[in-house]
Amino acid sequence: MNKPPLKIVIVGAGNAGCLTALHFAWHTRKDESIEIELVHNPNIITEKVGQATVQEPPKLLWSALGFDWYNNPIHATFKTGILYEGWGKKNEKWFHPFAADQLAMHYCPKEMQDYVLNSGLFKVTESDVEDISNIDADYIFDCRGKPKNYDDYHLLDHPINTCILAKPNWDTEKVSWSRHVATPDGWTFVIPTVKESPSNPYCVGYSYNDSITTKEDAEKNLLEMFDVEITKHVSFKNYIAKNPVIDDRIILNGNKFFFFEPLESTSVQSYLVWARKAFDVIVDKKATWESATRDMMEYLHETRNFILWHYHFGSKYNTPFWDYAKTIQFDDMKFGGILQYIKKSNNHDILPESYGGSTFDSSRYSQCYLWSLKNWYDGMTMRQNHPQ
Numbered sequence: 001m002n003k004p005p006l007k008i009v010i011v012g013a014g015n016a017g018c019l020t021a022l023h024f025a026w027h028t029r030k031d032e033s034i035e036i037e038l039v040h041n042p043n044i045i046t047e048k049v050g051q052a053t054v055q056e057p058p059k060l061l062w063s064a065l066g067f068d069w070y071n072n073p074i075h076a077t078f079k080t081g082i083l084y085e086g087w088g089k090k091n092e093k094w095f096h097p098f099a100a101d102q103l104a105m106h107y108c109p110k111e112m113q114d115y116v117l118n119s120g121l122f123k124v125t126e127s128d129v130e131d132i133s134n135i136d137a138d139y140i141f142d143c144r145g146k147p148k149n150y151d152d153y154h155l156l157d158h159p160i161n162t163c164i165l166a167k168p169n170w171d172t173e174k175v176s177w178s179r180h181v182a183t184p185d186g187w188t189f190v191i192p193t194v195k196e197s198p199s200n201p202y203c204v205g206y207s208y209n210d211s212i213t214t215k216e217d218a219e220k221n222l223l224e225m226f227d228v229e230i231t232k233h234v235s236f237k238n239y240i241a242k243n244p245v246i247d248d249r250i251i252l253n254g255n256k257f258f259f260f261e262p263l264e265s266t267s268v269q270s271y272l273v274w275a276r277k278a279f280d281v282i283v284d285k286k287a288t289w290e291s292a293t294r295d296m297m298e299y300l301h302e303t304r305n306f307i308l309w310h311y312h313f314g315s316k317y318n319t320p321f322w323d324y325a326k327t328i329q330f331d332d333m334k335f336g337g338i339l340q341y342i343k344k345s346n347n348h349d350i351l352p353e354s355y356g357g358s359t360f361d362s363s364r365y366s367q368c369y370l371w372s373l374k375n376w377y378d379g380m381t382m383r384q385n386h387p388q
Helices: 015-027 056-065 109-117 215-225 267-282 289-311 320-325 333-343 370-381
Strands: 006-011 034-040 077-079 081-085 093-097 104-107 123-126 139-142 153-155 162-168 178-183 186-190 204-208 228-235 239-241 250-252
Touching: 006 015, 015 034, 015 056, 015 109, 015 267, 056 104, 056 267, 093 370, 104 109, 139 267, 162 215, 178 215, 204 215, 215 228, 267 289, 289 333, 289 370, 333 370
Parallel strands: 006 034, 006 139, 034 123, 081 178, 139 250
Antiparallel strands: 077 104, 081 093, 153 239, 162 204, 162 228, 178 186, 186 204
16 A cells, blocks of 8 residues: 555644644545544543633534534533633623634543544554654654653743632533633633533632642632632643644644643634634645744734733732732733724724624734724723613
């Protein structure tokens, strides 16, 4: 049997590995000269924490796998936006929405893994890969999780670096949005999760900084504020790889490439953005690794700035954590220009014509259209009346 003209191997079956394989397999399904293979070690435990997305991942699942909200093997729940509680100084609650005709999702990573690996769209091989460079392939995506050391990474300052995961003693599924609740020590995510999901014991996460708050104090505050049972403690670094493409052949993705704290659910979308940019180089031949890497680094730079911006408005708590969080600044002329623009714009200035806006501005900052940035800014700086 002759070797196909182009063989692409993805190593690792976490969120990044599965979605990268699915993206490449779906968009090359009519090209018999391209072979897609995913290699993974089935003994590695899949991420347990429930995931949240923006709008693109559900579109890919619907297109490639026929996913819908009735035929729902990943126990996905609706995500219409994020409800911020206690952030800023103007409103007790502020909703950061998607357009009313669009949905994102929350899902269980283990069930997503099973769903994608059993799709039949690409070859799946079970193996424990130690030396990735020995794989017989033209291109290799390294999606094997966090790096063993950080010598080749930029370590980044972020307000939080630790999380207590917990099982809720209430039905989180009753709402159709993620909750991001400000706390004295940081903030807590609550992901709507069905009780049958393997992610249910990990769908509440109390996020804090262990150099400011002790583990004991964080646990105490979590249990006082939420009716939960503690299930796990995790610590993490925030980082970006210095070189996400090695020898024009090995491409890092997922936690092997970068990790930011989970505010605004940026990770899954970022994995797909990088898969698309790599596709432009490998398959469509309309970009170079130099241009793709430059564009992706700019995207991640913007993503990090967008996360840090949330903290600059503070919260209802005047505590050492929030004092510290506001000190982590960033300098970006593009963001500064956008901020000045949205301050003097009304919604019709930046809303697409298809939604009745006066103009169509397709500019984005990271994964956000300008109307989304304006929504957050207004929520933090203007007192609003809400029916709920």
